Amino acid sequence: MKPAVRVAYWLVPPFFCLALYWYGIKVWFQADDFAWLSLSRQVHNGASLLRALFEPMAQGTIRPWSERGFFLLFYTFFGLDALPYRLCVFATQFANLALLAHVVWKLTRSRVAAFTAPILWTANSALIVPLSWSSSYNQILCPFFLLSAFALFLRFAGGGRLRDYLLQLGIFILGFGALEINIVYPAIAAAYVLLLDRRRRLILSLIPLVAVSVIYFFVHHAFSPGQMEGPYALHFDSAIPVTLLNYWAWTFVPMQWPDRAGHIVLLGRITLVVLAAAILSFTAWKAAKRDHVPLFFFAWFLITLAPLLPLRDHVSDYYLSIPAIGIAAIAAAGISEALHSSPAASSAALALAAIYLWLQIPESHFGVRWYFERSRSARALVLGVARARELHPGKAILLTGIGDDLYTSAIAHSPFAALGIPDVYLAPETAASITSHPGLNDLAMYLLPPEPARKALETEQVEVYSPGPVRLQNVTSLYEKKLLAKAAPGLPRRVDAGNRLESYLLGDGWYALEGGYRWMSKRAIVHIGGPRSPNERIALTGYCPKEQLRSGPLEFQVTIDGRPADLITFSDPETPFLRILSVPPSALGKDAIEVSLEVNRTFRGDGDDRKLGLAFGIIEIR
Amino acid sequence: MEIRFRRHSLTLLTVAVSAVLILGGCKSRSRARAQTDEEPPRMASVLTMADPRANAQLLSGFYPVEQNAWRWTSSKFSVVLRNPRGADQKGATLKLKLTVPDSVIQQVKGTAVSATISGVELAPEPYNAAGEYIYTRDVPARAFAGDSVKIDFALQRFIPPGPVDARELGVVVSMVGLEGK
Numbered sequence: 051m052k053p054a055v056r057v058a059y060w061l062v063p064p065f066f067c068l069a070l071y072w073y074g075i076k077v078w079f080q081a082d083d084f085a086w087l088s089l090s091r092q093v094h095n096g097a098s099l100l101r102a103l104f105e106p107m108a109q110g111t112i113r114p115w116s117e118r119g120f121f122l123l124f125y126t127f128f129g130l131d132a133l134p135y136r137l138c139v140f141a142t143q144f145a146n147l148a149l150l151a152h153v154v155w156k157l158t159r160s161r162v163a164a165f166t167a168p169i170l171w172t173a174n175s176a177l178i179v180p181l182s183w184s185s186s187y188n189q190i191l192c193p194f195f196l197l198s199a200f201a202l203f204l205r206f207a208g209g210g211r212l213r214d215y216l217l218q219l220g221i222f223i224l225g226f227g228a229l230e231i232n233i234v235y236p237a238i239a240a241a242y243v244l245l246l247d248r249r250r251r252l253i254l255s256l257i258p259l260v261a262v263s264v265i266y267f268f269v270h271h272a273f274s275p276g277q278m279e280g281p282y283a284l285h286f287d288s289a290i291p292v293t294l295l296n297y298w299a300w301t302f303v304p305m306q307w308p309d310r311a312g313h314i315v316l317l318g319r320i321t322l323v324v325l326a327a328a329i330l331s332f333t334a335w336k337a338a339k340r341d342h343v344p345l346f347f348f349a350w351f352l353i354t355l356a357p358l359l360p361l362r363d364h365v366s367d368y369y370l371s372i373p374a375i376g377i378a379a380i381a382a383a384g385i386s387e388a389l390h391s392s393p394a395a396s397s398a399a400l401a402l403a404a405i406y407l408w409l410q411i412p413e414s415h416f417g418v419r420w421y422f423e424r425s426r427s428a429r430a431l432v433l434g435v436a437r438a439r440e441l442h443p444g445k446a447i448l449l450t451g452i453g454d455d456l457y458t459s460a461i462a463h464s465p466f467a468a469l470g471i472p473d474v475y476l477a478p479e480t481a482a483s484i485t486s487h488p489g490l491n492d493l494a495m496y497l498l499p500p501e502p503a504r505k506a507l508e509t510e511q512v513e514v515y516s517p518g519p520v521r522l523q524n525v526t527s528l529y530e531k532k533l534l535a536k537a538a539p540g541l542p543r544r545v546d547a548g549n550r551l552e553s554y555l556l557g558d559g560w561y562a563l564e565g566g567y568r569w570m571s572k573r574a575i576v577h578i579g580g581p582r583s584p585n586e587r588i589a590l591t592g593y594c595p596k597e598q599l600r601s602g603p604l605e606f607q608v609t610i611d612g613r614p615a616d617l618i619t620f621s622d623p624e625t626p627f628l629r630i631l632s633v634p635p636s637a638l639g640k641d642a643i644e645v646s647l648e649v650n651r652t653f654r655g656d657g658d659d660r661k662l663g664l665a666f667g668i669i670e671i672r
Numbered sequence: 673m674e675i676r677f678r679r680h681s682l683t684l685l686t687v688a689v690s691a692v693l694i695l696g697g698c699k700s701r702s703r704a705r706a707q708t709d710e711e712p713p714r715m716a717s718v719l720t721m722a723d724p725r726a727n728a729q730l731l732s733g734f735y736p737v738e739q740n741a742w743r744w745t746s747s748k749f750s751v752v753l754r755n756p757r758g759a760d761q762k763g764a765t766l767k768l769k770l771t772v773p774d775s776v777i778q779q780v781k782g783t784a785v786s787a788t789i790s791g792v793e794l795a796p797e798p799y800n801a802a803g804e805y806i807y808t809r810d811v812p813a814r815a816f817a818g819d820s821v822k823i824d825f826a827l828q829r830f831i832p833p834g835p836v837d838a839r840e841l842g843v844v845v846s847m848v849g850l851e852g853k
Binding site for chain 2: 128129130131429430433434436437438441442443444508509510511515518521522523524525526527534
């Protein structure tokens, strides 16, 4: 190969990737990113670092390299500058493209196939999310481990050097830190051995790989049992073939394609049938000719997709990013084969590739642009609030004009915690413009009720901001006029003892605010709006530490307007606790009720002279 | 054609990736900042000493902010505050969050804070032990005419200028404000 061709051979796929997903370089943080960014605040020493890296989180996942370690490391050096994070993601993807070309070359011995496979994979819209959202770096890092390990396995198969095998084994084991799907690697190696190279030495070499996966399965299951309900619960039922067919279809026609304006659903279906038939018939034709390379890549598709098929209630097109490698490789091998046969076959193969690219490229471009725009709004909001805090030290920030998009992409993931900015709230009226989403934090935890908002404005404890076209706008005066023109609302029916703006609702018996909670002494008073229906109760959330129970069970009496509610007994530490009690009928319909909280004894913490009862967060009538 | 990972190739690759990340991170600080569109400055009813915009409303008797949190005062100090909403009808509450340092107690045995608003004298409060206090007084509605009001504070005793500190030192203030009723 001439040097210029060689350079093009290696550089065209990454440049194509860069061109198609350019906005993925410029994208900022969003959604789950903020949870990972705030992880560094939990790290104070070696033990907390280990906990932050390896303790199961988010659906029981343990992904130290692709999530926790990635964000911890980059946050330490680059803070909230997203560009280095994105450069790392793209650098890994470029390595993936080179590794894929290498693997395809090794198996097909076709330069055309090795050049085409990375391009077809890059174009697939399954890569939109992994190349636009730092939290899904796992979908880029996992194929890096899989392809690296498999490339070394091929080298071991070719040369027989133990060093290659051990290196492969090491990379495979490290791959568990990227994504759980790494567990299927032995199946990929086994598929290669069974379909392409059945030497006894290679069959035996599979045993350690399988053993590692089996050990990982049991260890992972012991530390992080699977979820029994919710979207991440596994369902081994008749839904699996349906899920498989859906993923199969989305490999060829993007999941969102039929929903786009101007797209004809029938055309999409025809295209799907034609492309799928081409892949299947080429694979079958080659298998019939005892060339099992396409069959191996088909096995790659099925093997890497298999762990996701029982997730009946959580199907996402980006889960296809690793399986799509297999289909891209089959297509690339098919194109190579066609180009070396008749002009008619060449034309047909190129036409099919063009149709695939015509479907995928606009979708990928549109998708990454959407993520970029969404993250830009999140950036203006989050960094704007940070700036507002600099300009108004000591004041709370109230956000108005927040819609569903900004809520789901930023606020619902507590981004301000990542910056260490407390006291940022949503204005009361934003509740009407935000839809509750299952799986996201409760909207109520971000809302400031109307009366505390009014008090905070009157006492100048708050600055009000609204998202503008480019940046956050201070609208305090305007908002103050609007809010104060309305009739004064009654006492809120939800009081956060850990919110300083609601401290005026707390009577005697409370200590100073600590983080998001507040300790009571032996007896403490709260003023709160009364129930509006006989079915409403009072819910108390707080903390009962083990130090409080050293002398035995603790009795806790709630009294409402002088009438005792149920007596609560704490026998075990509860951090946090939730107790829901009935409210005396006399409190029904009252604008304000006095809630007295009293424990039968107090305790003193180590080095703390205060007489402590219980610590409280939210006290709510609901 | 095969990838041959020679040692120097890996080194070059590592250096290249590191360089990209370092160069990418060079302007991290500026890329991770944003601006806001602020309203024109408005007079505040509550001033925290940490707020740089408080300077305009601290008329006299305040020394520069220390530890971004508090200021020493002299024996007399004055502020101008925006009238809280409805103060001209219902009056308001004046709050001065202060600390009486040990040094003041040791040298002058104690002090008392008093205030005057629009000719209305507010009762003094004695402080004879070191510690944090909030001087709180109800201010009648007649003291509030117009949009803002000047408040003059006076201390009964204070540390006079001396060889160690040439300033006249009264108390340490972290916040002053008027709250509507």
